[in-house]
Amino acid sequence: MNERSFTNPLYALSGSALMKDKRQKIIDAAETLIAESGFQGLSMHKLAKEAGVAAGTIYRYFSDKEDLLQQVRLEVAQRNAEAIQRDVDESMPLKERFRKMWLNIFDLSVSNIDNLKNRAQYDSLPCVRSHETKEIERKMFSKVDQLFTEGRETGVFKPLDNPVLAALSLEVSVTLARKQSLGYYQLDQDAIEAAIEASWDAIITH
Numbered sequence: 001m002n003e004r005s006f007t008n009p010l011y012a013l014s015g016s017a018l019m020k021d022k023r024q025k026i027i028d029a030a031e032t033l034i035a036e037s038g039f040q041g042l043s044m045h046k047l048a049k050e051a052g053v054a055a056g057t058i059y060r061y062f063s064d065k066e067d068l069l070q071q072v073r074l075e076v077a078q079r080n081a082e083a084i085q086r087d088v089d090e091s092m093p094l095k096e097r098f099r100k101m102w103l104n105i106f107d108l109s110v111s112n113i114d115n116l117k118n119r120a121q122y123d124s125l126p127c128v129r130s131h132e133t134k135e136i137e138r139k140m141f142s143k144v145d146q147l148f149t150e151g152r153e154t155g156v157f158k159p160l161d162n163p164v165l166a167a168l169s170l171e172v173s174v175t176l177a178r179k180q181s182l183g184y185y186q187l188d189q190d191a192i193e194a195a196i197e198a199s200w201d202a203i204i205t206h
Contacts, residue, residue, distance in 0.1 A: 023061045026051045030072045039069060070133060081140040083108045088143050094156060095200060097147050102173050102196050109177030144170070157203050169199040 029051035033042050044065065048055040062068040084104045088097050138145060148165045151157035157165055176195055180187055187195070 019061075022051075022053060022057065026053065026058055026061060026068070027072055027075055030068060031076065034072065042069075074133065074136060077137045078140055080108065081137075081144075085141070085143040090143070090146065094147065094151055094154075097143070098151075098169070098200060099196055101144060101147065102170055102199060103192075105170055106173040106177050106192065109174050110181055151203075155205060158205055160203070165203050169203045172199045172202075 026047065029047055030042060033046060033050055042065070044055055044058055047068075048058060051058075058068070062071065084101055086104055088100050088104075090097075092100070144166065145162055148157060148162040152159060152162075152165070160168075172195065176187065179185060
């Protein structure tokens with residue numbers, strides 16, 4: 001490699017892209033292994049083998065195992081946030097936003113059964129920067145947070161904390177999707193719409 005190669009912007013770009021690709025491979029491999037055996041069974045040796053990199057390479061991108069787990073959790077959260085809040089606009093009526101998010105969660109959960117299997121794993125990932133991580137995730141799900149805050153402040157929703165409102169309403173879609181994915185039943189559109197209405201009814205003031 002000649003001297004000019006090191007100063008060529010195209011070479012620098014390709015090197016950066018390569019580093020990003022390796023980092024992503026490590027995160028994807030970690031996600032796969034966590035889905036299979038939980039984060040307790042995640043070893044750097046297994047991870048390196050799954051990602052197709054040398055064990056020492058992992059530490060070029062992550063300071064330690066905890067840092068890796070945090071980055072995996074945030075990546076999964078970001079992906080879910082984008083899917084759940086897709087096509088949701090703040091100018092839409094409250095109930096229309098709620099319905100769209102409910103359906104987005106249901107579709108995401110039905111189409112990706114691994115997402116359901118991994119959910120509890122990521123919720124319980126240990127992290128010393130838990131407050132920092134939760135704040136980052138709260139910003140990722142800003143449209144969801146705003147939905148419940150607005151609904152509560154306008155008196156449409158019951159005076160409960162946002163996570164409680166979400167658990168009583170939007171998370172119902174996850175439970176129903178899981179049952180459908182496991183073959184317990186097949187919900188038609190009428191049943192889905194009825195479930196959305198029931199979820200909405202659970203959190204509105206009467």
